[in-house]
Amino acid sequence: MRIGFCGLGVMGSPMARHLASAGHNLTVYNRNAEKSKLWVENNGGSLAVTPREVAEASEIVMVCVGNDNDVRSVVLGADGVVAGLNPGTVLVDHTTASATLARELSAACADKKVSFIDAPVSGGQAGAENGALTVMCGCDDQQAFDRVRPVFDAYAKACQRMGDAGAGQLTKMVNQICIAGAVSGLAEALNFAVRAGLNADQVVEVISKGAAQSWQMENRSKTMVRNEFEFGFAVEWMRKDLGICFDEASTNGADLTMTKLIDQLYSNVVAMGGARWDTSSLMKLLTHPQK
Numbered sequence: 565m566r567i568g569f570c571g572l573g574v575m576g577s578p579m580a581r582h583l584a585s586a587g588h589n590l591t592v593y594n595r596n597a598e599k600s601k602l603w604v605e606n607n608g609g610s611l612a613v614t615p616r617e618v619a620e621a622s623e624i625v626m627v628c629v630g631n632d633n634d635v636r637s638v639v640l641g642a643d644g645v646v647a648g649l650n651p652g653t654v655l656v657d658h659t660t661a662s663a664t665l666a667r668e669l670s671a672a673c674a675d676k677k678v679s680f681i682d683a684p685v686s687g688g689q690a691g692a693e694n695g696a697l698t699v700m701c702g703c704d705d706q707q708a709f710d711r712v713r714p715v716f717d718a719y720a721k722a723c724q725r726m727g728d729a730g731a732g733q734l735t736k737m738v739n740q741i742c743i744a745g746a747v748s749g750l751a752e753a754l755n756f757a758v759r760a761g762l763n764a765d766q767v768v769e770v771i772s773k774g775a776a777q778s779w780q781m782e783n784r785s786k787t788m789v790r791n792e793f794e795f796g797f798a799v800e801w802m803r804k805d806l807g808i809c810f811d812e813a814s815t816n817g818a819d820l821t822m823t824k825l826i827d828q829l830y831s832n833v834v835a836m837g838g839a840r841w842d843t844s845s846l847m848k849l850l851t852h853p854q855k
Contacts (some may be wrong), residue, residue, distance in 0.1 A: 565623050565715065566589045566621060566624075567588045567590055567591070567622055567623065567625070567626065568590075568591045568592070568593070568612070568618035568621060568624070568626065568645075569591075569592045569618070569625075569628070570594070570618055570626070570638050570645065571593075571627055571628040571658075571659075572592060572599050572600055574689045574692070575685070575689065576629075576658070577599075577603060578692040578693045578695075578719070579626075579692050579697075579718075579719045580607070581607050582695045582718040582719040583715070583719070584607045584608055585718070590607070590609035590610070591609060591610045591612050591617075591621045591622055592611065592618070593612045593613075593618045593638075595638075597613075600612075614643040615643060615644050615645040615648070616642070616644060616645065616647045617648065618645065618648070619645045619646070619647070619648030619649045619653065620648040620650070622653065623652075624653065624654045624655075624715060625645050625654070625655050625656065626657075626658060627639060627655070627656070627657045628658040628659055629659050630659065630804075631659070631661060631804060634659070635657060635661055635665060636665070639655070639672075640672070646669075646672050650678075651677045651678065652677075652678065653679075654708050654711065655673055655678060655679070655681070656680075656681045656683050656712060657669060657684075658683050658685055658699075660684045660733070660736050660740075660804075660808070661808070662808050662812070663730035663731075663737075663812060664730070665733075666680075666682035666702055666732065669682070670682075670703075670704055670728075679703065679705045679708030680703065680704070680729060681703040681708065681709060681732070682702040682703075682729060682732040683699050683700065683701045683732050684699075684732055684733055684736035685697040685699050685700075685720075685736075686698045686736065686739050688796060688797045689796070689797070690796075692719065695718065695720070696720075696721040697719055697720045698720065698721065698723070699716050699722070700732040700733075701723065701724065701725045701731075701732045702725070702726055702727055702730050702731035702732035702734070703725055703728065704728045704729050734812070736805075737805075737808060737812055740806060740809060741809055741823050743780070743843070744802065744823055744826045744827070744843075745822060745826065746778045746779075747843050747844055748829065748846055750778070750780050750781055750784070750785065750788070751844070751846040751847040751849075752850065753776075754785060754788055754789055755850040755851060758851075764785065764789040765785070765789070768785045768786075780844065784796075784842070784844040787842075788844050788847040791847075791848065791851065793841035793842045793844060793847075794840075794841065794842075796841075796842030796843065797843050798839065798840045798841065798842070799833050799834060799839055799840070799841055799842075799845060800834065802830060803827060803831070803834070806823060806827045807827075809823065810827075829846055829849060830843075830846070833845050833846065833848065833849060835854075836848065836849075836852075
């Protein structure tokens with residue numbers, strides 16, 4: 565298919581690469597033009613000067629940028645994606661953004677007789693590189709989702725429509741709340757194990773076979789006890805995502821007391837200079853307490 569991809573960062577670049585490897589014809593755009601030029605040199609496809617040009621050349625347009633404002637800057641306006649969409653095109657937003665924005669974009673697409681899917685992903689940079697992401701989708705049109713669903717297979721191990729526009733973003737919020745709680749609990753548990761004189765790796769080997777098992781335990785415990793955090797999903801990105809959760813909770817009335825406490829811990833990590841450390845760096849607050 566003719567696919568457009570806007571946003572070639574740590575997630576978007578490998579996702580677009582998997583699409584090209586699957587045989588799709590890619591037209592790409594990045595706000596840093598050098599990135600898109602280098603991507604085409606390495607992967608083929610075509611460059612576009614504006615997001616509108618991407619849309620004009622594509623049957624499906626995918627966006628993967630930073631936040632709500634970034635999405636609006638790429639999608640809306642005279643040179644934005646929506647301005648160039650042809651009837652029957654599908655716009656997919658892989659950005660982790662607000663459900664409010666998803667509904668806004670769905671309405672804007674409906675005015676153009678095109679479909680919209682909010683499709684945030686989970687799995688981090690490693691999942692994107694390995695083509696093993698989980699995609700959570702919201703879409704008002706089941707047929708549009710069914711059309712795009714096989715395309716997601718290029719970089720997804722799981723994909724599901726969760727409901728109408730915004731449902732994908734809401735599901736991603738649930739995902740981030742769960743991760744925050746799991747990482748915080750794991751950090752406290754591992755610190756407890758070390759201070760109790762136990763071999764933390766050995767402890768994890770045993771308890772990971774039972775009810776305490778989690779992705780975080782399997783993939784982050786070894787680096788946590790070794791004070792290694794210069795990789796992975798950045799603390800500043802998690803705080804951005806949690807901020808979206810708090811905004812939504814202020815509307816739906818959900819109690820996020822624990823998550824707010826964890827977000828405060830992450831603010832302490834940032835104060836230590838760890839804005840770009842992996843989220844597992846909560847461990848550092850316990851092993852290197854600040855005076």
